[in-house]
Amino acid sequence: MTEGNFVDYVKIHVASGNGGKGSAHLHREKYIAKGGPDGGDGGRGGHIILRGNKNLWTLFHLKFKRHVKAGHGEHGGKQRSTGGDGEDQYIEVPLGTVIRDTETQDILHEITEDGQELVIAEGGKGGQGNWHFKSSTNQTPRYAQPGIPGEEHDITLELKILADVGLVGFPNAGKSTLLSVITAAKPKIADYEFTTLKPNLGIVEYRDFKTFVVADIPGIIEGAAEGKGIGHRFLRHIERNSTLLFLVPADAADIVKQYEILLDELRRYNPEMLDKDRLIAISKSDMLDDELKAELKSELDKNLNAPYLFISSVAQQGLTQLKDKLWEMLNREPEV
Known part of the structure; x- marks a missing residue:
């Protein structure tokens, strides 16, 4: 998937169908001069329904579809025949989609399961035909109910990626390179900051398939939680990850400080982020000789409050241990 095709935010105007009018028909037949009321009910207006689809990874298919309208219910007919229901309109969305009211920004729903359906705008009910209003004192009612109008809403769809592990790091820390090495993903990689402009997903193949x-x-x-840079726009994508993998390059001026800054940005964005399992990967460690690595290890043991590993994506060092550790963390039994 190219970066241009990754869309994680769209606004849509949805309108459900109006209910059909009830019929005020009076029965007429040869030899039956006054057959009485037999007007049927109007049909229901069509719903607007959101449906989860596990095969979708982006909202790109909705990028240019800003208005979705359902069909109107048909009017009631004679002989108590009910009008047909309006056609429902389905909006397929990837798992992890959050639905907000565009005006208030309140969260209305979340889609997290394949096939999950949510009626976001209900179709109007059809009006009752005149035969419902027949009584001993009014045997030929010449009126029927109109259909109820449908609903209209402006909604915002936001995608929060459903992944097991979220990669966190400063620009140019080697996240895209690591993803390209341990998965089949092909993210854009270059030797400058903000190479990655959109989130990338990769599937890691582990032992025994x-x-x-x-x-x-x-x-x-630093300052991403206040809107600096571009990473703050995508922090929601790691809200659902159960494990966070922090990537800090071995040539960083202060590894511990970089990790603490990243941790602080996550805390300021959403304090619940700190409840997730964390692992630190010291990337580009092929630049370290044994003596430097031992010296660095001694310092990190004293000052880091999370497990860490030395890895090198380019030299393929420590990647098996990294996968083992991540798998262990993902499948750890929850503490009671």
């Missing part, structure tokens, strides 16, 4: 999903989001910079 097991797999897990890793999400790489654009790099975070």
Whole structure:
């Protein structure tokens, strides 16, 4: 999937169908001069329904579809015949889609399961025909109910990627390179900051045909929670990850400080982020000789409050241990 095809935010105007009018028909037949009321009910207006689809990974298919309208219910007929219901309109969305009211920004629903359906705008009810209003004192009612109008809403769809592991790091920390090495994903890679402009997903193939999903989001910079840089726009994509993998390059001026800045940005964005399992990968460690690595390890043991590993995506070092550790963390029994 190219970056241009990754769409994780769209606004849509939805309108359900109006209910059909009830009929005020009076029965007429040869030799039956006054057959009485026999007007049928109007049909229901069509619903607007959101449906989860596990085969979708983006909202790109809705990028140019800004208005969705359902069909109107048909009017009632004679001989108590009910009008047909309006055609429902389905909007297929990827799992992890959050539905907001565009005006208030309140969260209305979330789609997290394949096939899950939510009626976001109900079709109007059809009006009752005149035969419902027949009584001993009014045996030929010449009126019927009109149909109820449908609903109209402006909604915003936001995609929060459903992945097992979220990659967190500063720009140019090597996240895209790592993703390209441990998965079949082909993210854009270059030697400058903000190469990644959209989130990337990759599936890691583990032992015995097991797999897990890793999400790489654009790099975070200090102040991201206040809107600096571009990483803040995508922080929601790692809200659902059960495990966070922090990538800090071995040539960073201060590895511990970089990790603490990243942790603080996540805390300021959403304090619940700190409840997730965390693992630190010291990337580009092929630049370290044994003596430097031992010296760095001694310092990290004292100051880091999370498990860490030395890896090198380019030199293919420590990647098997990284996969083993991530798999262990993802499948750890929850503490009671």
